[in-house]
Amino acid sequence: MEMYFCPLYSGSSGNALFLQAGKTRLLIDAGKTGSCISAALEKIGVAPETLSGVLITHEHSDHILGAGVMARKYHLPIFATGETWRAMDGKIGKVPGELIRTVQSGKGFWLGDIGVEPFSIPHDAADPVGYRLWGGNLSVSTATDLGVFTEKVFERIAGSTLVLLESNHDPDMLRTNPRYNQLLKARILGNKGHLSNEACAAALLQLIAGGTKHLILGHLSGENNTPALARRVSENAMTREGIRVGADVSLQVALRDEIGNLFRLGEAD
Ligand SMILES: [Zn+2]
Ligand SMILES: [Zn+2]
Known part of the structure; x- marks a missing residue:
């Protein structure tokens, strides 16, 4: 089975990731306006009404802004933990009962051709999760908005074909930011x-040792980071370990306001 993955938007100004395996297509988060997300999908050749659902990671507005609109406009089921549903109450408008789906960290389920595994992440939200998504033997994992990359998170996503991991900020830029x-x-x-x-780079080394070949840096801060800096920190860490970026592994940065590359993963990955 082939998988397709595209970070439409990633960052503190809004998140929406597209994933397809077999005939099933979904979004992870819908943190831009509905029209913004629909336009981004059209740009990569995906009609929004062909989606099978939206997986929500947590209730912060940069992850849910357009979720209600996408659900109502395209009749898409929305998946979130029970606590996240409670925390989203009043923030995304009314979602018809038949589109409300509750997930639980540690409890996998099938959404069409995609095996979905939600896992807990440490973040200041009600019950935040990341997702590992399976298409046959391939899997794509996304983990953003986490204070620490714990051993538990590593266990949940180790061996993924592709990982999108948060590389949020440069601690010095953040500490000296007067705003x-x-x-x-x-x-x-x-x-x-x-x-x-730095924490992201260290986690990536662990993931590479676990067999992951495709790495995307995501959820960059607009104020306390730059794409070039985030990339340099991870690339330097890999080079120090003798890992050749571009040959042994691929490394990309998901930009905040620019549609990312559409990855096609096949058995060779
Ligand atoms: Zn966020
Ligand atoms: Zn958050």
Whole structure:
């Protein structure tokens, strides 16, 4: 089976990731307006009404902004944990009962041709999850909005064909940012905040040792990071370990406001 994956948007200004395996297509998060997401899908040749559903990671607005609109307009089921549904109440408008689906971390299920495995991540939301998505022997995992890359998270996604991992900020840029107050800085740097470039790079080395070949850096901060810096930190860490970027592994950065590459994963991956 082939899989397709495309980060439509990734970052603190909105997240929406597209994934397809076999005939099943879905979105992970819908954190831009409905029209924005629909337009991005059309650009990669996907009609929004052909989606089978939207998986939600957590209730922060950069992940759910367009979820209600997408559900109502295209009659798409929305998948989220029970706590996340409660926390989303009043934020995404009314979702018809037949489109409400509840997931649980650690409990896998099938959505058409895609095997879905939600797993818990440490973040300051009600019950945040990442997803590992299976198409045959291939799997794509997404983990953004996590304060620390725990051993548990590693176990859940180890061996994935492709991983999109958060590379949120440069700690020095964040600490010296005059527009962020101390509370916000502490929140981002904390164990339930966001992964720094360095923490991401260390996690990627672990994932590569576990067999992952395709790596995408995501959820970059617009204020406290740059795509070039995030890439450099991860690339340097890999080079130090003798891993050849572009030969042994592929490394890309998902941009905040630019549709990313459409990955096609096959048995050779
Ligand atoms: Zn976020
Ligand atoms: Zn968040």
